[in-house]
Amino acid sequence: xxxxxxxxRCRDIIRMSPEAFINLCQRIRGxxxxxxxxxxxxEEQVAKFLHIIGHNVKNRSxxxxxxxxxxxxxxxxxxxxxxxxxxxxxxLIQPAGTEVEPHILNNNRFFPYFKDCLGAIDGTxxxxxVPRADAPRFRGRKDWPTQNVFAACDFDMxxxxxxxx
Numbered sequence: 001x002x003x004x005x006x007x008x009r010c011r012d013i014i015r016m017s018p019e020a021f022i023n024l025c026q027r028i029r030g031x032x033x034x035x036x037x038x039x040x041x042x043e044e045q046v047a048k049f050l051h052i053i054g055h056n057v058k059n060r061s062x063x064x065x066x067x068x069x070x071x072x073x074x075x076x077x078x079x080x081x082x083x084x085x086x087x088x089x090x091x092l093i094q095p096a097g098t099e100v101e102p103h104i105l106n107n108n109r110f111f112p113y114f115k116d117c118l119g120a121i122d123g124t125x126x127x128x129x130v131p132r133a134d135a136p137r138f139r140g141r142k143d144w145p146t147q148n149v150f151a152a153c154d155f156d157m158x159x160x161x162x163x164x165x
Contacts, residue, residue, distance in 0.1 A: 013054075014051055022043075024046060031083045033079060045080055048068075049081065059077075101154075119160055121150065122151060124148075124149055125149070127142075129145070
């Protein structure tokens with residue numbers, strides 16, 4: 001794991017800078033839901049999770065890459081997922097809505113009309129992997145299963161709300 005964090009491969013493998021990765025691991029360790037195991041540190045467990053979601057790889061590929069069983073990879077993935085969901089209050093902060101954004105305030109085209117605007121909302125379909133039996137429920141206009149995701153972001157392009165379903 002130290003090789004991963006102390007090289008430029010960190011961004012390639014887990015899609016995150018080494019500093020951000022270490023900070024995330026410390027926050028996840030602070031939740032108490034993910035702990036160092038006998039053969040697996042918190043950093044390794046978080047790296048497995050980020051590798052899966054960052055590259056859309058299967059459990060079998062990660063178990064080969066990290067030399068762990070599929071059951072271990074699955075357990076670590078779900079533990080890290082639960083810890084990250086507990087931290088949603090730190091990462092997703094709702095705007096207060098009391099101030100007018102400078103982008104709107106300083107533009108004559110927007111100010112009188114969008115003074116109460118907090119951000120933008122949009123929906124999109126995201127490709128998903130589901131069991132073959134459930135695939136018809138997720139059929140969209142494409143040839144593969146998708147899930148509708150609704151998201152809201154502020155003017156700094158930070159997500160303020162995400163609803164998958």
